[in-house]
Amino acid sequence: MSDALLSVEGVSVRYGDFSAAESVSFSIERGHIVSLIGLNGAGKTTIVNTVMGLHKPESGRIVFKGEDITSLSTEKIVSRGLSLVPQGGRCFNRMSVQDNLLMGSYPRTARKKAKQTLEHVYELFPVLEEMKKRPAGTLSGGQRQMVAIGRALMACPDCLIFDEISLGLSPAVIKDIYNRIIKINREEKTSILLIEQDTKRALGASDSFCVMLKGRVVLSGSSSEIDPETLKKAYFGI
Amino acid sequence: MAKKRLVKRNVRVLDSLPMLIVCIAVVAALYVACLTGLASNNAMRYMIQIFLYMTMGEMWNLLSGFTGMTSLGQQLYVGLAGYSVAVATTKLQLSLGIGLALGVAVSVVIALLLSLVLFRMQGMYFSIATWVVAEAFEKLFLSWKYVEQGSGMTIRVVPYPKISEICAASLTLCVVAVAVVYLLLRTRVGLGLTAMRDDITAASAVGVNIFAGKLLVYVIAAAFIAVAAGIFFVNKGIVYPESGFGIGWTVSMIFIVTIGGSGTVSGPIVGAAIYVFLQEFLAHYPGWSNIILGAITILVIFFLPKGIMGTLQEKLGFEIFSAKRFSFARHR
Numbered sequence: 200m201s202d203a204l205l206s207v208e209g210v211s212v213r214y215g216d217f218s219a220a221e222s223v224s225f226s227i228e229r230g231h232i233v234s235l236i237g238l239n240g241a242g243k244t245t246i247v248n249t250v251m252g253l254h255k256p257e258s259g260r261i262v263f264k265g266e267d268i269t270s271l272s273t274e275k276i277v278s279r280g281l282s283l284v285p286q287g288g289r290c291f292n293r294m295s296v297q298d299n300l301l302m303g304s305y306p307r308t309a310r311k312k313a314k315q316t317l318e319h320v321y322e323l324f325p326v327l328e329e330m331k332k333r334p335a336g337t338l339s340g341g342q343r344q345m346v347a348i349g350r351a352l353m354a355c356p357d358c359l360i361f362d363e364i365s366l367g368l369s370p371a372v373i374k375d376i377y378n379r380i381i382k383i384n385r386e387e388k389t390s391i392l393l394i395e396q397d398t399k400r401a402l403g404a405s406d407s408f409c410v411m412l413k414g415r416v417v418l419s420g421s422s423s424e425i426d427p428e429t430l431k432k433a434y435f436g437i
Numbered sequence: 438m439a440k441k442r443l444v445k446r447n448v449r450v451l452d453s454l455p456m457l458i459v460c461i462a463v464v465a466a467l468y469v470a471c472l473t474g475l476a477s478n479n480a481m482r483y484m485i486q487i488f489l490y491m492t493m494g495e496m497w498n499l500l501s502g503f504t505g506m507t508s509l510g511q512q513l514y515v516g517l518a519g520y521s522v523a524v525a526t527t528k529l530q531l532s533l534g535i536g537l538a539l540g541v542a543v544s545v546v547i548a549l550l551l552s553l554v555l556f557r558m559q560g561m562y563f564s565i566a567t568w569v570v571a572e573a574f575e576k577l578f579l580s581w582k583y584v585e586q587g588s589g590m591t592i593r594v595v596p597y598p599k600i601s602e603i604c605a606a607s608l609t610l611c612v613v614a615v616a617v618v619y620l621l622l623r624t625r626v627g628l629g630l631t632a633m634r635d636d637i638t639a640a641s642a643v644g645v646n647i648f649a650g651k652l653l654v655y656v657i658a659a660a661f662i663a664v665a666a667g668i669f670f671v672n673k674g675i676v677y678p679e680s681g682f683g684i685g686w687t688v689s690m691i692f693i694v695t696i697g698g699s700g701t702v703s704g705p706i707v708g709a710a711i712y713v714f715l716q717e718f719l720a721h722y723p724g725w726s727n728i729i730l731g732a733i734t735i736l737v738i739f740f741l742p743k744g745i746m747g748t749l750q751e752k753l754g755f756e757i758f759s760a761k762r763f764s765f766a767r768h769r
């Protein structure tokens with residue numbers, strides 16, 4: 200726990216009377232990949248949005264680099280070094296690919312290095328440089344995911360959160376994107392939180408995992424030591 | 438490759454020194470026409486209307502076309518400015534300049550206060566709320582004795598400005614409004630505003646301060662609309678609740694932006710000119726004018742959804758006053 204970059208400690212989130220997350224706790228160590236897996240409606244995206252300051256928790260706290268960020272605004276959380284690749288990419292459709300990427304360096308902390316980071320993003324995704332003037336709304340699903348990842352990288356984050364990166368993409372594109380995620384983690388030592396429904400792929404890429412079911416963490420451990428039968432029971436709640 | 442160069446060159450030409458020289462020449466010619474008597478009084482009356490509607494159109498476009506805040510209540514600031522000028526000049530015997538400044542100050546304060554409530558809403562809820570607030574102010578002014586209730590207030594400015602002076606002031610306001618919108622959109626904050634329009638959650642997730650962005654745009658729009666409305670009512674000489682707080686003002690702004698091209702800086706310039714001439718032409722057909730304006734809007738939405746300038750720029754591959762760092766190119 201002491202070497203944790205990001206700690207989610209007993210976080211509960213409610214939407215009116217509905218409890219979307221109940222006492223959720225997990226942590227990510229520096230340079231590690233953690234996968235948060237679960238069925239639709241398990242509360243994964245709620246937790247991600249809460250970590251990013253898009254929702255405020257009812258109780259619990261979120262600590263990033265030793266600082267309590269629970270009550271910080273999203274822009275302050277981003278400037279501290281947390282970056283989100285939202286579900287479905289969520290590009291700025293009427294803006295060009297390059298403007299989308301430049302939006303990633305919006306925080307003051309990332310602005311100085313924007314030019315250099317942009318070159319790095321283009322090295323990682325050469326196809327984006329070829330399409331830099333195209334409106335993002337005209338790209339394919341896979342290309343839009345690349346824009347979203349590139350945009351998140353432009354913030355020079357210490358921790359990257361991918362919310363259901365494989366949603367709606369072909370297996371070949373998913374494989375390609377996962378390879379790039381692992382490359383980002385290994386080369387830049389960026390900690391990564393993977394939110395996924397595809398357990399096999401997420402566990403294959405991560406060091407440790409948490410399974411969420413009905414708003415609670417029901418199982419966690421090392422990805423390499425997981426018993427498939429235990430995972431299945433936790434995942435489906437059987 | 439040749440096609441790529443052509444598109445790039447076009448964009449550069451229209452946003453660089455030659456374009457700036459053309460703009461300065463046009464504005465200088467308009468000033469000369471206003472101040473030397475080259476333009477007739479009738480022509481200046483049209484010009485005043487066009488410049489003021491351009492200003493209002495630019496501001497509504499900044500709100501809706503660039504930031505995604507579709508306000509149906511911008512008439513609130515028209516009414517507040519009209520009454521501020523009337524109270525300052527007629528009741529308090531102050532100068533016109535102070536009257537206009539009072540209009541801006543009142544509008545900015547009300548905009549700041551309303552932002553605390555209005556910015557909690559998004560989409561159509563925001564639109565409806567802005568409209569409801571404007572309607573509430575209209576009812577308030579209809580029953581407020583100090584501002585002569587429903588009978589309205591006359592505006593007595595001493596000395597009354599010449600029409601050429603009003604025309605020059607309107608032109609100045611219009612030029613400043615276009616410059617402010619253009620320059621704002623070219624900044625990092627402007628990039629954040631367009632991101633908010635496209636996806637407010639994603640914009641927040643990359644670190645855009647949504648409240649600050651909305652507040653900035655809302656206050657700028659309120660201030661410019663207040664000045665434009667102040668000049669309009671000075672020219673008209675009277676303000677009453679329906680003429681100040683009527684939804685017709687926002688409908689005009691929407692028409693101007695829709696016809697010209699939402700999300701383009703040049704759109705409201707073209708849209709305002711078309712609107713003023715159409716309004717004049719349709720004055721001969723009372724009762725039909727609103728129906729015809731509505732029909733034109735629907736036809737434009739169907740056949741030119743990006744408006745005249747938006748469509749022209751896309752088809753011909755150029756942009757005037759481009760707000761984008763990387764302007765669109767044609768991709769086939």
